[in-house]
Amino acid sequence: MERILETSGPNRLQRILAAFWPQPDSGNFLLDVFHVFLLAAIEQSMIPHQMLGVFRIDILTPWLFVFFVFAPLRKSLPLAILAGLLQETRSTAPAGMYMSAYWSAAVTLHFIRHTLSWRHVGPWNVMLASCMAWVISFETLVIAVTQDPGRLGWKYGFSQIFRTLIAVGIGVFFARTAKNSLPPEDQVG
């Protein structure tokens, strides 16, 4: 009976979805690379660029931050470069802007990740908010240098706060899916 259930349609679909679900640090680097492309494609083609005319939704950036926490540097740094390239080749953002921001975030998270624990969700929120703040600050600095600083008004400020909050929520969601894939003893502690 169990065997019939396992091979039935819905279960098979669940297994396929589980295999392609963008879980940060899936254990297979090629699958992680595929996830980066998948998330970039979703972010760039399906998600509206400005929700309610106010804020932008990032899914790749929070996913990357969670990935940087879980994965070793030999995986994090190439993925940081790849994700940066994907972000930059989709707009007229200056070449290297996201790459350098992601690189710095990957290295920083590598050194502080041992302080994060599943016991408290607070540090995860702070970590994600700080990382988003870093990327947004860097973007803002580049805009101030290369473009018109006058556009950095209160509306811009509020939209970036919304953007950060949404990204924290998405990041925590991705972190929880990664957590659920760990053995129970690791989840406790």
Place this chain on the structure above:
Amino acid sequence: MTTRQSHLQKVALIASAVIAPFFFLSSTMKPWRGDRVNAVVGQEVIHPAMSTWHGLAAYLSSVWNSYIALSGAAEENHQLRDKVAILQTKLMDYEEQVRQTARLRQLLGLSELQPEKMLVAEVIGTRVNNLFKALRISRGSLDGVKAGMPVIAPQGIVGRVIRTGLKESDVQLLVDFDFNLDVLLQRTRVRGVLNGFSNDLCRLNLQKGADIRIGDTVITSGIVGGFPKGLPVGRVMRITYESDNVSQIITTEPWVDYRRLEEVMVLHQLDPELQKIVETAGREWLERTLKSGNG
């Protein structure tokens, strides 16, 4: 690994994290240009997913508009019939004007835009609300699109091809901050350089004495940039004077609404100035420059 090596590795990593932003800020801070490595990574791999999504969204949208959202269609049809009757009368007049313009152009020695030198492309993605404005079109290097080619719409200038993939290209929009275009004021023939500005507007710096009015039309000068002369760019929206009392800033609203664009035309016409440089310095120089991001 020894403790010393581990320590050195840590220092190197921390140094790289600190230096990376400064390294970037010391660069030219120009977007990726050209048609090779980054296009392959950034466009070709994502292309199947994006085109599938775009096709599905377009299909659903057409089904909705054609079969479901038909309330008020009869009334609209009636109004449209009246409009068609008026427009047919106007069209006859315009046809005569077009013939007259063609004759005058011929007399002046100006070349017309030839349809065979245009390539119609579908807009398959936009980043208009982003801080760095670009859109993606459904034609690439396989169709003969090259970086630097002008992109227009029936309403006016859209932008310029900045990167090309095999089957798609990225277009830097007129309203992007990094975009410059040589323009003329249609009424007074005053010339200036227009560049992108915030909130989907453009800006033009002119001398204080230049004769300009709100509502004036801005057209391409055809001198540099590869755009034919006389294409509509936008209309003057606001005029402000600089504190130096020497220049005035003209805020221009583009004719093209980038959010509603569905099709664009790529002109098979590169910047004539650039062509002259290529003839002198060689094609390899241009490709090197485009790849290095200075083009």
